[in-house]
Amino acid sequence: MVKDIMKDLLFLGRKAEAATKEDIAIAEDLLDTLRAHRDHCVGMAANMIGERKAIIAIAEGNRLTAMLNPEVVKKSPRTYKAVEGCLSIPGEREVERHDWIEVKYRDMDWHKEKRKFTGFEAEIVQHELDHLEGKLI
Structure with missing residues (x-):
């Protein structure tokens, strides 16, 4: 179901x-x-x-991916x-x-996954991970 977008900064500033x-x-x-x-x-x-x-969701081209309990396990030393x-x-x-991050998470079937994200997808994942920490971007 499509939900309304939360704009309350106090709520958004709390850790997931x-x-x-x-x-x-x-x-x-x-x-x-996200699809909407x-x-x-x-x-x-x-x-x-x-x-x-x-929980986060990202667009990878035409595909949408949800990640439950995502956690960075490795990251590039280089930043931008x-x-x-x-x-x-x-x-x-x-x-x-x-530049890149490696993330472990649970997929929609509750299976354990680990993936490396680079480029724009890595940036998207990092932005959403900040949300989970209550970091306002």
Whole structure:
């Protein structure tokens, strides 16, 4: 189900709680909401739809991927500056991002996964991981 975008900075500034297998329905709502905003959005975190769970969704080309309890296990030593916007917070801000990151997470079938993200996808994942930490971008 497509959910409204959360704009409450106090809510968005709180750290997410671990997701459980029962939270897969939240991940489905997150994917539906990202799909509905796909023309101007490439990633979302569950707190952006009012759920304080460690779940993110990203667009990889035409494919949408949800990750439950994503956690960075490795990251590139090299970083760069990027300018990012967010559906929940107006405007754009400069941030520092790693060239690549390796992330472990649970997929929609609750299987353990580990993937390396590079380029723009790595930037998207890092932005959404910041949301899970309550970091306002």
